[in-house]
Amino acid sequence: MSDRIGARFAQTAREGRAALVTFVTAGDPDHETSLEILRALPGAGADVIELGMPFTDPMADGPAIQAAGLRALAGGETLVKTLDLVRAFREQDQATPLVLMGYYNPIYVHGVQRFLQEAKEAGADGLIVVDLPPEEDEELCLPALEAGLAFIRLATPTTDDARLPMVLKNTAGFVYYVSIAGITGAATPDFTVVAEAVARLKRHTTLPVAVGFGVKTPEHAAAIAAGADGVVVGSALVDAVRSSLDGQGRATEKTVAAVTDLVAALAAGVRRARAAA
Amino acid sequence: MTAQPQPNSFRTGPDERGRFGIYGGRFVAETLMPLILQLEAEYRSAKDDPAFQAEMGSYRTHYIGRPSPLYFAERLTEHLGGAKVYLKREELNHTGSHKVNNVLGQILLARRMGKKRIIAETGAGSHGVATATLCARFGLQCVVYMGAVDVARQAPNVFRMKMLGAEVVPVESGSRTLKDALNEALRDWVSNVHDTFYCIGTVAGPHPYPEMVRDFQSVIGEETRAQMLEAEGRLPDSLFACVGGGSNAIGLFHPFLDDTDVAIYGVEAAGFGLSGLNAASIAGGAPGILHGNRTYLLMDKDGQIEEGHSISAGLDYPGVGPEHAWLNDIGRVKYLSATDDEAVNAFQVLTKLEGIIPALESAHAIAKVLELAPGLPKDHLMVVNLSGRGDKDVPQIAERLGTKL
Numbered sequence: 001m002s003d004r005i006g007a008r009f010a011q012t013a014r015e016g017r018a019a020l021v022t023f024v025t026a027g028d029p030d031h032e033t034s035l036e037i038l039r040a041l042p043g044a045g046a047d048v049i050e051l052g053m054p055f056t057d058p059m060a061d062g063p064a065i066q067a068a069g070l071r072a073l074a075g076g077e078t079l080v081k082t083l084d085l086v087r088a089f090r091e092q093d094q095a096t097p098l099v100l101m102g103y104y105n106p107i108y109v110h111g112v113q114r115f116l117q118e119a120k121e122a123g124a125d126g127l128i129v130v131d132l133p134p135e136e137d138e139e140l141c142l143p144a145l146e147a148g149l150a151f152i153r154l155a156t157p158t159t160d161d162a163r164l165p166m167v168l169k170n171t172a173g174f175v176y177y178v179s180i181a182g183i184t185g186a187a188t189p190d191f192t193v194v195a196e197a198v199a200r201l202k203r204h205t206t207l208p209v210a211v212g213f214g215v216k217t218p219e220h221a222a223a224i225a226a227g228a229d230g231v232v233v234g235s236a237l238v239d240a241v242r243s244s245l246d247g248q249g250r251a252t253e254k255t256v257a258a259v260t261d262l263v264a265a266l267a268a269g270v271r272r273a274r275a276a277a
Numbered sequence: 278m279t280a281q282p283q284p285n286s287f288r289t290g291p292d293e294r295g296r297f298g299i300y301g302g303r304f305v306a307e308t309l310m311p312l313i314l315q316l317e318a319e320y321r322s323a324k325d326d327p328a329f330q331a332e333m334g335s336y337r338t339h340y341i342g343r344p345s346p347l348y349f350a351e352r353l354t355e356h357l358g359g360a361k362v363y364l365k366r367e368e369l370n371h372t373g374s375h376k377v378n379n380v381l382g383q384i385l386l387a388r389r390m391g392k393k394r395i396i397a398e399t400g401a402g403s404h405g406v407a408t409a410t411l412c413a414r415f416g417l418q419c420v421v422y423m424g425a426v427d428v429a430r431q432a433p434n435v436f437r438m439k440m441l442g443a444e445v446v447p448v449e450s451g452s453r454t455l456k457d458a459l460n461e462a463l464r465d466w467v468s469n470v471h472d473t474f475y476c477i478g479t480v481a482g483p484h485p486y487p488e489m490v491r492d493f494q495s496v497i498g499e500e501t502r503a504q505m506l507e508a509e510g511r512l513p514d515s516l517f518a519c520v521g522g523g524s525n526a527i528g529l530f531h532p533f534l535d536d537t538d539v540a541i542y543g544v545e546a547a548g549f550g551l552s553g554l555n556a557a558s559i560a561g562g563a564p565g566i567l568h569g570n571r572t573y574l575l576m577d578k579d580g581q582i583e584e585g586h587s588i589s590a591g592l593d594y595p596g597v598g599p600e601h602a603w604l605n606d607i608g609r610v611k612y613l614s615a616t617d618d619e620a621v622n623a624f625q626v627l628t629k630l631e632g633i634i635p636a637l638e639s640a641h642a643i644a645k646v647l648e649l650a651p652g653l654p655k656d657h658l659m660v661v662n663l664s665g666r667g668d669k670d671v672p673q674i675a676e677r678l679g680t681k682l
Contacts, residue, residue, distance in 0.1 A: 025405060055580075055581065056451060056452075056581045056582045057451065057456060057457075057460050057461045057567060057568075057582050058460075058461045059306070059464060059568070060306045060308075060464075060467065062464075063450065066450055066451070070451070073448045078579045079579055079580070080579075103566075104304060104566045105565045105566045105567060105574075105576070105580045105582075106580035106581070107577065107580070108565060108566055108571075108580065109565055109578070109579065109580030110579075110580065112435065130306050131304045131305060131306060131566065131569070132304065133303060133304075133305060133306070133307050133310040135294065135302075135303050135310065136302060136303065136304060153307070154306065154307045154308075154493070155307065156306075156307045156308040157308070158307070158308050158309075158310075158311045158312065159307060159310075159311065159469055160311065163310075163311060178307070178308065181308050181467060181468065182308075182467055182468040183464045183467060183468060186468065235421060
């Protein structure tokens with residue numbers, strides 16, 4: 001299970017660097033452009049892809065990812081189309097791990113077993129579902145593990161040592177450490193505090209630890225990458241999509257490049273982190 | 278839904294996971310999970326603490342003005358010519374609605390937990406005003422999230438909250454109404470975990486909120502029970518209350534759930550009618566997950582949440598409290614609906630016959646009383662929860678009736 005995820009983190013570890021985990025929203029700004037972006041990400045330096053499944057009420061997300069979701073929904077993106085994107089991506093790329101990220105309701109309404117089967121067949125490697133804490137593991141986490149999909153859990157600054165074992169128990173693939181108590185794309189974290197938190201997590205797990213929330217620039221990415229196994233960037237990338245759109249909110253010839261240029265810069269940041277250290 | 282076996286008691290829920298049958302639960306981000314576990318522990322300890330209960334009882338009496346009367350609506354009863362109709366007068370509470378019952382409990386709990394900053398969401402503004410009021414009383418910082426659309430159409434309540442010292446934050450995200458105000462309040466809470474208490478306005482949200490808010494509102498039904506026994510020497514035959522999130526309804530219903538001879542009716546907002554835009558989550562929705570719990574939701578076939586519509590801003594929420602979802606499925610409570618037109622008619626009937634201007638929310642429950650009371654015997658005792666006063670709705674009714682104020 002989750003061969004691609006494990007293999008990729010093993011590879012970046014051998015290269016002596018952290019993995020760059022990139023988040024984009026499926027169907028943003030439209031389905032076709034979204035597929036182009038997806039296909040261009042590995043070449044630009046993305047090691048792991050998180051593909052956001054749009055939802056009307058993303059309670060853990062800041063304005064950038066909220067807006068990306070609404071752009072996608074306005075363009076007619078659905079869960080079925082998102083799985084089509086995964087399938088189309090996987091036709092051309094068998095190596096890059098792809099993780100679906102979102103909220104539980106669209107999955108629940110689609111049908112848990114049906115979703116797991118379709119996501120696995122399409123070529124997804126794992127799931128991050130924000131509103132399913134370990135207390136609700138029976139809903140999706142355990143069925144996902146059974147279906148051969150990694151269930152990647154978020155650990156946060158409010159997750160204390162007493163709670164951590166429960167959070168890590170059914171986690172697979174990697175652990176996603178949320179750098180701040182807050183929403184995506186908000187304040188820049190204190191990198192010293194994050195490094196301590198990553199060290200604390202590593203005392204409890206052998207899984208790779210990726211850090212996200214508030215990572216916007218190559219400098220931020222480099223600072224995180226000095227100690228973590230992965231760096232997650234999301235809001236900055238969907239903001240790059242937004243900035244590239246025309247007055248009517250449509251994709252332009254700059255859209256794909258806006259994302260890949262930033263990914264390339266972030267990848268360089270991740271690569272120089274430990275070279276400098 | 279398929280028929281389920283009836284439990285021995287309808288009053289034991291939720292279970293330790295916060296479930297009422299399949300409904301309820303704790304569907305929140307990990308950041309909030311430790312906070313709601315702590316809240317639950319603090320609430321359990323407060324609930325069993327006689328000093329906390331005594332403090333709440335004292336403020337109920339001297340600040341809110343409880344007990345609220347159970348009033349025999351003599352002229353309405355004569356007019357309808359059937360069941361004997363009683364009104365539970367929650368509109369006479371300080372701040373003008375049942376909302377204050379819950380806010381008092383939560384604010385006393387926040388003080389007990391040492392929280393200095395209170396956040397709340399509001400739709401029409403009743404919960405926001407109640408929260409701002411209690412925060413003024415106890416000198417707490419208060420931030421109220423309100424959809425930008427609602428801020429524009431509820432200007433008097435916005436001003437009231439500001440006078441009371443609250444900061445009102447217009448929410449521009451999503452559809453800019455109540456559900457988005459709730460999202461934004463949750464985002465605030467995630468971002469301010471150490472000093473902030475989230476005072477939710479209805480029986481929704483992650484466990485323990487649906488249970489805790491129900492307990493604070495159950496004073497309505499407990500008083501009604503005692504008052505009816507005193508007035509008539511027996512329990513009522515039927516209960517009626519409007520249901521948006523459903524806090525006034527569960528407050529009236531819960532103490533009667535095991536009295537199976539008492540027929541219980543919740544009334545959802547049918548808006549333009551159940552085939553058109555409406556806010557009737559049980560009648561027109563399906564089970565899903567939003568705002569921390571599983572319940573009936575208005576949504577499309579892809580699980581995207583849809584906007585509710587009702588003439589009443591207090592009822593146009595696309596979900597309903599999880600305990601109501603469960604009570605519906607097991608058949609203990611029957612959920613009906615009233616359209617905008619029926620509610621406006623009921624608003625006028627009660628105003629003219631009893632000299633009581635009901636909130637448009639409560640008028641939905643009155644509408645079903647107007648429909649059903651005439652066909653019932655004269656010894657049928659009916660209680661309807663008059664959950665709020667209608668002064669806030671006067672401009673809207675005037676506009677609808679073609680009167681320029």
